[in-house]
Amino acid sequence: MGPRCLRAGLLMEKQRSGLSEGEQVFLEEHLRGCASCRSDQRGIATLASDYRAALDRAADPGVRERALRRALDAPPAPHRATSFRLGLAVLLGTCAAGVAAMLFFVGRDGDDATVASKPVVRQGDRLVSGDLEVDGQVKAAGSGIAPATVLSTQQGALLTLGPARVGLDGGTRITWLPDASTVVVRAGRVEVELDAARAHPFKVATDRFVAEVVGTAFSVDVEQVRVSRGRVRIMAWDGATLVTALDAGQVWSVRQGVRVSTQPPPRDGATPDAIALAAPDETTACAPGNSDRRVPVTPPPYGVSATQWWAAHPFNPDLPGHVPVGGICSPEPTIDVFARHGGDLPAALAALPSGGGTLYLQPGTYDGRFTLAGKSHVHFVSPGGAVLVGGPARIAGCSRALDERSFTPCVRAQEPACTACVTSGRVSDIYFKNITFDGQGTAATAVELAAVNGVVFDGCTFENYVANDRKQPGVISGLMRPSNVWIRGSRIAASQRWGVYLNGLHGGGVVSSHLEGFSEGAILFKTHVSLIGDHDGDGRIADDEMTQSSYVVAARNTLGAPAPATRNSTGISISGANSIVEKNEFTRKLSVMTRLMGECDVTNPRVAMTSFDHVVRANRAAEAVVFVKADGTPHNCHVRGNARFFGRYRVEGNVISRRSPTLVLVEESYPAGIDGPNIIQGNVCATEPCDGLLRRRR
């Protein structure tokens, strides 16, 4: 490189900031005459441009939203590092999400919160007797108690905190939040006695529930609340009431709940009267007359169109004689989980015979964290009011299938146990009816499914689940060849990234349900990009061994608002084939209402996994940015010649109430990869036809 090239290089860096006329002339003349500099400039520019495009594609709105939310949800930090800041770090470092959530809870009305000053010990908050450590420092009797610090005792201690005298058992660890009049219990047990003459309310929180004092004296450990005098209300983290009133002498626990129903429990093993309570107009036991009302387990009819399949499906609400929500018949025997096993679901599951049966959940709360592996024909039925708290409930063909990282290679290596688990060994005929799943603001997933065939959720509610960073980020998540998974007449209201996230679903869908509060999207039927293979070892990869979602339906659902501060949310996203999106109502504006795309398997790129035959019809949207996005990018597909892997879609008869100037009915992304014919017809925006609102983006 000569000195002139060197100078040209320096001027190129200066170019954006502005060059003098002389410098500009020099640079232009030099580049005109110097092929080397021109070539270098082009090379760097090309790579930089490609690199920037790669960065743009790697960008993840979810990452930004979560980072922003977490930053804004954090308690206000002081401007300079102080002892408070260090104490807070210890607190956050040692406590689980529940405590972090509590801090959020405390500061939630702090939209105008100013930067916190050094915390002040409130008058009256002090150690009365016993031993107490605060951030590793031993306190003497009479010492003040600083807010938002971790307090622990070895032998036990008595404190006055606000209007309460709080006794700590040995080994107890708490945090006192005076602004919220709340003691957060992380370990151990506290006894609270309230000065009735002083102001209320007073709360004791664990990472699983919040107990609010209505009366005067009670004790709390991380699992249960016992009332000595007066009355206590138990709440979830979002303020929803779990138990309205727990009176003197009563005990409520996370695992066993407390009976709040006045209905007598059914007798074990008998035809459950309680099930009849749930659906008084129907007989739901599997009598000869209704034995066809079962959880579907047959594979979809590969080869026929999705519309034909759906038109004849017993879960199609438009089909005369369809199986209504709640109309699945349940197997015997029936076990009352509370009456027989004190609310212990794992014990009740273990007590079911190998042929399965029905677990009757009377109103109350139950621990939502349990595993059902390898046992089919299990129904969870409630008359309403049964709440599974926390999560996830894990349902799998075999327990190994729940560990995706180790199980996927095992399947690909065709180890017999793993192969059996995802083929003949999938659990089937699992049914949830009238159950509420409550994540309590801490759990991310209600139900994880792996290697299942035939799981139905009817009339269920999913709420208070939060976003996580896991690979399967749905309130209901499924993978490892899930088939016949249906969510019907249910409500999912949670800030998890996806409401329903089913990976490689064959036959199934979401029908007549309501979804809101999601951050990335409401429903995702995805291609499982690492599991394709000849699982049954017959020498070929059959239709049912393809792992793109196939024969999936989203019908008659309402989609509400996504989580606050969410941008770029998708309503329904399908990476697969043979899909139906129909008669849904999108009540809020989303970035993309329906996204259709295809993906191939990353481990077998030479297997052509096509994603054809999509129907989006008769949906209604209040407003849209892009109504349907058809993405022809050959994600992971081994492209040969002019092969196309995605397309043949129909968008017809949809109505968008408001027509904004920027509305796009169909956006084709990478149109070169989209196969036809594609039909767009009969769509109306405001009152006018709008089939021509098509945008193609390369």
Add this chain to the structure above:
Amino acid sequence: MVALDVCAESLMERPAADDGEPDEATIEACRRGDRRALGRVFDACAPTLERQLRAMLGLRADIEDLLQVTFVEAMRAFPGFRGESSVRTWLSRICANVAKQYLRGTDRRRRALVNLSTEADVRPGSALPSASDLVEGRQRIERFSDYLEELSPKSRAAFVLHVIEGRPTAEIAVILGLSDVAVRSRIFLARRGLLTRMREDPLLRDLCAVKGES
């Protein structure tokens, strides 16, 4: 949430970056710690900051945490924001410091790798590429990313902000705490280092001139 224009893409190419700045009332609210105002300003700048972190570090798994740290640091420091630069520049500087501290912590530099999608290999406007084109395109970007990793943190930051992000050198000088001349010098050195590595690399050689060619 209403997005402000303060970090909009269109500003990237403008020499004066202060158009679309949040108004003084919003900035004042941010200084007071108003979470809504902070949320609006951060939300508008988040895509730029995310890309800056990815370009400087590439480590996908940590980006979310580092972005959060950037926001938390900005919230902490906002009461001291004097308005001497635009909010975007100020946030970029915090972001650059967060990235610098991260790189200083361990040998993470070597692990930095942009997580690339296969989409990246499809050049806009071209016909459907062949499989070998796809693979080659991906390899080229990965190789380029590797060579970026080899640069010193300051050279890399200056090069990324200028060549990838399109920021003027005067703004980069504020972000990195360097003089304008030092920034240009680092960009030049980075470019020269990259060209040297590209000429040695059979995969990238055809994109630049062979040494001595004129």
